Amino acid sequence: MYATLITKVSLRLFSRRVSIIILLRNNLILCGLDERCSESTPDSWIKYTNSRVHGGIATRDSDLDSCQASCMRNSSCTRLDWSPRASVGQRCWLHGHWSSSQSRRPANGVTHYELRRTAVVQWVKYRDMHVLRGIASDATDLAGCQKACVNNASCTRLDWNARASVGQRCWLHGHWSSSESRRPSNGVIHYEIRRVAGGNWVKYPDMHVPGGIPTTATDLAGCQDACINNASCTRIDWASAPRAGQRCWIHGPWSSSGTRRSAQGVMHLELNRGGDGFCGE
Numbered sequence: 001m002y003a004t005l006i007t008k009v010s011l012r013l014f015s016r017r018v019s020i021i022i023l024l025r026n027n028l029i030l031c032g033l034d035e036r037c038s039e040s041t042p043d044s045w046i047k048y049t050n051s052r053v054h055g056g057i058a059t060r061d062s063d064l065d066s067c068q069a070s071c072m073r074n075s076s077c078t079r080l081d082w083s084p085r086a087s088v089g090q091r092c093w094l095h096g097h098w099s100s101s102q103s104r105r106p107a108n109g110v111t112h113y114e115l116r117r118t119a120v121v122q123w124v125k126y127r128d129m130h131v132l133r134g135i136a137s138d139a140t141d142l143a144g145c146q147k148a149c150v151n152n153a154s155c156t157r158l159d160w161n162a163r164a165s166v167g168q169r170c171w172l173h174g175h176w177s178s179s180e181s182r183r184p185s186n187g188v189i190h191y192e193i194r195r196v197a198g199g200n201w202v203k204y205p206d207m208h209v210p211g212g213i214p215t216t217a218t219d220l221a222g223c224q225d226a227c228i229n230n231a232s233c234t235r236i237d238w239a240s241a242p243r244a245g246q247r248c249w250i251h252g253p254w255s256s257s258g259t260r261r262s263a264q265g266v267m268h269l270e271l272n273r274g275g276d277g278f279c280g281e
Contacts, residue, residue: 044151046114052081052107056093067092071115076232076253079114081107097232097253122194130159130185134171145170149193157192159185202270208237208263212249220267223248227271235270237263 045068061067064082071077076096083091095102104112123146139145142160149155154174161169173180182190201224217223220238227233232252239247251258260268 044116046116048104048112048114050106050108050110051104051112052083052093052110053079053095053099053102053104053112055099055102056081056095057098058089059092059094060089061092062088067094068113068115070094071113077115078230078232079112081110081112083107083110085109124192124194126182126190126192128184128186128188129182129190130161130171130188131157131173131177131180131182131190133177133180134159134173135176136167137170137172138167139170140166145172146191146193148172149191155193157190159188159190161188163187204260204268204270206262206264206266207260207268208239208249208266209235209251209255209258209260209268211255211258212237212251213254214245215248215250216245217248218244220248223250224269224271226250233271235268238267238269239263239265 059067059070061070064084067080067082070092071080071094074094074096077094079095081093081095083093137145137148139148142162145158145160148170149158149172152172152174155172156175156178157173159171159173161171215223215226217226223236223238226248227236227250230250230252233250235251237249237251239249
């Protein structure tokens with residue numbers, strides 16, 4: 001079973017009464033045909049070998065784990081460059097809004113990583129089904145197979161055959177097999193992944209903050225998605241303006257010094273990111 005619980009909590013923040021609206025997706029263990037399993041997943045990385053981006057900020061990290069931890073602790077960090085052959089102080093370079101306009105460029109021996117922050121992952125399960133043209137993984141158990149898919153941003157589904165030999169149990173699918181439909185296959189379980197960004201929203205009616213960046217979002221859900229998918233975004237203003245391009249304004253380090261001000265008809269929402277299975281309204 002797939003359960004959704006919506007809870008509204010009223011509290012006092014900064015001497016103002018606000019509402020926190022939380023959508024909780026329960027972690028599940030058992031799934032049947034077409035049922036969804038959901039789980040919280042840790043931050044994941046998309047890896048580009050022999051690539052880099054200009055404009056990074058150097059750290060003193062000496063190993064990759066420390067470099068990635070530095071990025072994850074910095075809410076404005078969205079990607080990094082790692083050069084293991086460089087001297088300490090030149091190995092790890094963090095990127096965020098300060099280098100957001102830069103694209104990847106070839107760089108021999110440098111690995112570029114893009115950070116996908118904590119998400120809620122849901123799995124749709126189909127027993128005795130599979131899809132052709134998957135890419136084999138060396139995962140030995142289902143958890144490892146699902147992790148391989150979660151950590152590959154291009155992966156949208158997988159096939160799991162517990163009775164097959166290692167190297168033939170886990171098959172990942174994405175754009176390379178997107179034209180294939182499910183087919184019967186005894187003993188194989190087909191999973192489709194649904195990725196949902198994590199976080200909860202604190203709402204301030206009739207408030208706004210100056211200095212936001214406008215987006216083309218036409219509804220509140222699209223505005224929230226624009227913020228969630230930008231690791232530097234911490235809050236938004238939403239106005240039911242008649243023109244697209246004036247409705248949704250996202251905030252981050254570029255407007256971090258701005259305080260909330262009265263604005264009739266505007267909704268200000270602050271995003272608290274987290275890995276506890278909560279997601280925004």
